[in-house]
Amino acid sequence: MGRSDRGIEAEGLIRRFKDVDAVRGIDLRVAPGEIYGFLGPNGAGKSTTVHMLTTLLPPTAGRATVAGYDVARQGPQVRASIGAALQEAALDPFLTGREHLRLQASLHGIAGAERKRLIEALLDRVGLTQAGDRKVRTYSGGMKRRLDLALALIHDPSIIFLDEPTTGLDPQSRTALWAEVGRLAREEGVTIFLTTQYLEEADVLADRVGIIDHGLIVAEGTPAQLKAEIGKPTVEVVPESADELDRLRALLRRFGDETAARPGAFAVQLDGHGALPDVVRALDSESLRAAQINLHEPSLDDVFLAKTGRTLEGAEAD
Amino acid sequence: MAHQVWLIARRSVVRTFRQPGVWIPPLTFPLMLMAVNSNGLRAATHLPGFPTHSFLAFFMPFSFLQGALFATGIAGTDLARDIDTGFLNRLALTPVSGAALLLGQIGGAVGLGIAQTVVYLGVALAAGVHIDAGVGGALLIVVLAILIVIAWGNLGLWIALRTGSGEGVQSQFPLLFFVTFISSINLPRNLISVTWFRDIATINPVSYMIESLRSLVIVGWDGEALALGFLCIFGLMAVSLFLSVRQLKVRMTRT
Numbered sequence: 001m002g003r004s005d006r007g008i009e010a011e012g013l014i015r016r017f018k019d020v021d022a023v024r025g026i027d028l029r030v031a032p033g034e035i036y037g038f039l040g041p042n043g044a045g046k047s048t049t050v051h052m053l054t055t056l057l058p059p060t061a062g063r064a065t066v067a068g069y070d071v072a073r074q075g076p077q078v079r080a081s082i083g084a085a086l087q088e089a090a091l092d093p094f095l096t097g098r099e100h101l102r103l104q105a106s107l108h109g110i111a112g113a114e115r116k117r118l119i120e121a122l123l124d125r126v127g128l129t130q131a132g133d134r135k136v137r138t139y140s141g142g143m144k145r146r147l148d149l150a151l152a153l154i155h156d157p158s159i160i161f162l163d164e165p166t167t168g169l170d171p172q173s174r175t176a177l178w179a180e181v182g183r184l185a186r187e188e189g190v191t192i193f194l195t196t197q198y199l200e201e202a203d204v205l206a207d208r209v210g211i212i213d214h215g216l217i218v219a220e221g222t223p224a225q226l227k228a229e230i231g232k233p234t235v236e237v238v239p240e241s242a243d244e245l246d247r248l249r250a251l252l253r254r255f256g257d258e259t260a261a262r263p264g265a266f267a268v269q270l271d272g273h274g275a276l277p278d279v280v281r282a283l284d285s286e287s288l289r290a291a292q293i294n295l296h297e298p299s300l301d302d303v304f305l306a307k308t309g310r311t312l313e314g315a316e317a318d
Numbered sequence: 319m320a321h322q323v324w325l326i327a328r329r330s331v332v333r334t335f336r337q338p339g340v341w342i343p344p345l346t347f348p349l350m351l352m353a354v355n356s357n358g359l360r361a362a363t364h365l366p367g368f369p370t371h372s373f374l375a376f377f378m379p380f381s382f383l384q385g386a387l388f389a390t391g392i393a394g395t396d397l398a399r400d401i402d403t404g405f406l407n408r409l410a411l412t413p414v415s416g417a418a419l420l421l422g423q424i425g426g427a428v429g430l431g432i433a434q435t436v437v438y439l440g441v442a443l444a445a446g447v448h449i450d451a452g453v454g455g456a457l458l459i460v461v462l463a464i465l466i467v468i469a470w471g472n473l474g475l476w477i478a479l480r481t482g483s484g485e486g487v488q489s490q491f492p493l494l495f496f497v498t499f500i501s502s503i504n505l506p507r508n509l510i511s512v513t514w515f516r517d518i519a520t521i522n523p524v525s526y527m528i529e530s531l532r533s534l535v536i537v538g539w540d541g542e543a544l545a546l547g548f549l550c551i552f553g554l555m556a557v558s559l560f561l562s563v564r565q566l567k568v569r570m571t572r573t
Contacts, residue, residue, distance in 0.1 A: 056572050086407055087404070088404050099329070
């Protein structure tokens with residue numbers, strides 16, 4: 001499979017709708033074969049950015065290249081290089097899954113035996129071989145999303161845009177889609193630009209995450225980098241005997257500052273004077289028996305909170 | 319491009335015929351109206367100067383126009399649904415051209431138009447209507463009916479592209495019916511005694527579309543009626559195509 005050695009680049013990308021600045025100057029760079037998670041609440045500018053990068057919407061200002069082609073001046077070349085599954089599964093309820101794939105393949109100029117082979121391979125890959133001749137209106141949400149993904153892949157694109165691909169899916173369908181997306185990037189070298197409002201999705205799937213709020217990227221990096229940037233892990237220990245809480249307190253204070261904990265437990269935010277194994281060793285050496293030890297890593301929601309002053313959930317309600 | 323039009327049109331035809339609720343009313347309602355009017359208004363044939371003794375033969379061509387109006391609604395509603403669901407964006411991400419998209423989108427309406435024409439003609443012939451222009455005239459009726467469907471269908475596409483909603487398309491339907499009825503569908507223009515009605519019917523292109531179809535049924539080969547009919551049909555087609563192409567550029571802003 002011939003993959004582009006160019007990913008996605010954007011500089012000062014802006015999109016205005018009358019009086020509304022939906023995207024206010026986005027700079028980003030996605031390397032070939034990378035999964036880039038674009039995380040933000042509804043209305044943050046995620047879909048507008050995707051529409052610009054997929055050539056469906058001309059930018060008001062700034063520039064972007066996808067697979068090495070300028071999105072404003074080389075639309076047809078960009079479209080030939082990308083696949084996209086946009087926010088809603090854009091399917092015709094009265095066509096079958098196989099008919100969708102046939103139409104999409106034919107419009108991309110794929111015909112004859114090659115088209116038939118591709119359709120069967122893609123149906124198999126997304127687990128829709130049995131349902132291929134059923135009308136889409138009988139599909140579940142997960143099946144529609146899987147067909148959507150197959151349609152995005154029909155012309156063997158080097159870059160795929162997935163706009164909130166798991167919104168509204170049950171956990172099982174979500175996990176299955178994550179597995180397929182991960183496989184595409186790891187095994188086939190497809191570059192994936194994934195927008196999501198689910199922290200877990202970005203955390204699990206993305207090599208790097210860009211957090212967008214009010215049309216601007218407010219943070220960018222690997223999930224681990226972003227979390228490390230804003231805070232350190234917290235260790236919470238519940239002693240086996242409540243009488244030992246004072247001894248536990250004294251011991252844990254050696255590793256960091258006290259932080260909020262459940263009743264009957266004591267917690268510190270690790271300040272770099274040791275990690276969880278050191279805490280366990282110290283407990284052992286002082287013969288302090290713990291009923292429970294919990295390590296809380298900072299989440300991407302903590303990152304969002306630190307960068308925007310709101311939680312992602314709170315931003316949804318804005 | 320022809321291949322792209324064919325692909326989009328095939329999908330449009332398949333989709334239309336998989337929805338009985340979409341194609342049954344356009345096939346049956348005009349027939350019902352034809353049956354009711356040809357009986358209820360047949361006394362009109364006794365008016366001095368009425369061009370035929372069969373009101374069914376006189377009224378039957380209106381069915382084709384009524385069918386075209388339904389086609390307008392179908393083409394428009396289907397496109398509006400594609401906009402709403404994002405299917406138009408899916409198509410926009412393929413190499414399909416805008417012109418192929420528009421022409422293909424009315425494929426379902428044209429398919430239905432052909433089916434309607436054959437059914438209406440068959441029922442009329444079975445009911446005793448004689449086509450004065452013969453077999454060639456009957457074939458020309460089919461051609462005219464298809465052209466009318468394309469002309470009106472593009473109007474439906476324009477409304478869909480402008481409003482982006484099925485409701486928007488449906489809301490325009492009564493207006494189109496109103497325009498259709500202020501024409502010579504029920505009486506020849508020279509027998510309409512109310513001046514303002516006759517004047518509007520005279521400037522209404524719908525009258526000339528009807529009269530071209532009607533001439534083939536009750537007169538034979540009437541060059542003037544056919545020329546005026548074609549002129550109005552192509553005029554409407556040019557306007558509706560221009561409007562829909564322009565609106566497509568607003569709606570589909572791909573680079």
